[in-house]
Amino acid sequence: MTADDDTAAHLPAPGRRDILEAAATAFTRNGYAATTIDDIAREMGATKGRVYHYYRAKADVFLDIVTAGMQELIDGIEPIAGNGGLDPATRLWRMAHHHAGLMMTRNSFQRVAMRAVEMRRLGEAPAQQQALETVIAMRDRYEQIFADVIDEGREAGEFREVDSRLATKPLLGALNWISLWYDPQRGDYNTCQRLADEYADFIVGGLRRSPR
Template sequence: MMSATPQHRPGAAPSDPSSEVVGTVVGVAPADAAQDAPLDPAAAAEAARAQALEEVLAAAAVAFMERGFAATSIDDVARGMGATKGRVYHYYRSKLDLFTDVVRRSLEMIHEAVAQAEGAGGNPRARMDRMMRVHVRSILKDQPWHRCALQGVEMFLRESAAPEQRAAMADLIHLRGAHERLFLRVLEQGQETGAFRRCDAAVTVRTLLPALNGAVYWYRPREGETEAHLDRIIDEIVAFALGGLEAR
């Protein structure tokens, strides 16, 4: 989330914020190697299926973000793809199954990116700064996915939620917990070194993450927006959040 990357279109396949940790474009094979590789029909079919599934999930993320879970229909998702609902039902039996996979993808993508940032080394303050930046950049660039994840958490917490909704979200709450623990570990390490103030670390992390997530509600991509503009937004959010942790 620190290197310049092309502007991400809301609802497109999620970006790879973790690539900025190493400062290179990942997953790109040399052209010669791609041309020389033998065509494997099974692999090609699997790649096509994965791409088709990604398109369904991306369209669903936008539909759920715009309308909410309750008001979104499979028809809405299909319409966003310019397809029939049969294409969606080819992969998912129900709207809840589809929504659950969108939420799972959101949580996995941001957790994996932040985990890579944390593992890149450095003192606790440097790691926390890097983790926050990766987290916020994903929130900004993959907004539809993360709006769905927040809907999922709210669905789980509502007592009025249907049992099947709560059950579908329950295992995803564990993913959210794993993400919290990444920040918790680095905060506690920073407290030991004196970089961060003494506080109830668990309470602080549960306050910190909503602050980092907040842009998902107010940020709207603008035509012609540059990576430099995104960087300025990220700088402001991270400066605010990191400042609240630092020892005085």
């Protein structure tokens, strides 16, 4: 199985994927609270019956977007983090670059995935709570992947003596914020590459050991 095949295996089925793409756009435009199932269906050019065929509630759609968004991030950085042929600083740079790129090229999807504060407003249905616990576990796993590479860099003398788990907070905070301010309608491929380069340089540069 190729990396692309493995990523595809984690993605929602095509019927659900179409709904999630439409819902991500609607949630980004209107906010979670103001978006209705009718809005999602309208965004697809379909009836709400098509949405209800796959989902019982709006909260379930939201949680599926968050889960799929997190999986997309994990699938992208795991191969980079595990590439023992690269030094830790290079791996961290490429991980940050990939994350920054997704915040721009998958803007609506990742913007919704980053809106964890709105997850607290979801219902108390057991299935939703189970999905929420899954999302939290995925986020912890994602942070740990970054922390492990930072630890490797610290042990190799590339990075300063830092608390790796603590260091992931401002690192990912800066990257995630891109999804909130970046306007995909005004950017292009070259803009995305330049911004991702600058963010990756900034992150790795901030962790490097200062020359004595």
